[in-house]
Amino acid sequence: MLQQSTLAFIKKLTKNNNKLWFEENRHLFNDAKDDFEKLVSGIITSFGKVDSDIAPLQAKNCIFRQYRDIRFSKDKTPYKHHMGASFDRDGKKSGFAGYYLHIEPGNKSMAGGGIWMPEIQQLKKIRQEIDYSWDEFRDIIQQKDFKNIYGELEQGEFKLSREPKGYEKDNPAIEYLKLKSLVATQTLTDEDLVSKDLLQKIVSAFSALMPLIKFINRSLE
Secondary structure, eight states: OOOHHHHHHHHHHHHSOSHHHHHHTHHHHHHHHHHHHHHHHHHHHHHTTTOTTTTTOOHHHHBOOSBOOOTTOSOOOOBOSSEEEEEETTOTTSOSOEEEEEEOTTTOEEEEEEEOSOOHHHHHHHHHHHHHTHHHHHHHHTSHHHHHHTOSOOOGGGBOSSOOTTOOTTOTTHHHHTBSOEEEEEEEOHHHHTSTTHHHHHHHHHHHHHHHHHHHHHHHO
């Protein structure tokens, strides 16, 4: 579970997103950061027993920096109004599919993962694997735990309006071959975040996603 003070800090930072306030309240940030790192370490320990690719990771290497890269952004606010961590085989810069945790008060938090906007050559490999192993892929996204937790892969902005080059409209996998990202997420409420059951809820969500992660990463090897 997270402490209420961690959520309170993120809320305050959202309202006071400037360097002066942040420096004056750095002690609050350090406390929130330590609290979040403790949760991430717990996830690695617990979920690492389920997915051995996660076990070697260290929390500090999974957590994203609080500072925003504003060099090419019109939004010049210096800090993120959330905390996030990525649990990926070989680290968050490996290019492999993985698991993600997003903490943002206001019931905007979520656990899930997949692969977001992979490079074109990676995407071609994933589509080929879905096409060649459609029955396996279909079974993965129709598993009871996956359906209960995630429902379906996210689509919308992640989907082409027509079939990708090289695939026919009547391909049984066509709606998934149109996807530019393969991502599934489960919402975490603010109540979830401070519940003693938070760690188990995240581990269960990641466990239900693991067959899809393994499928994607197999296609990239």
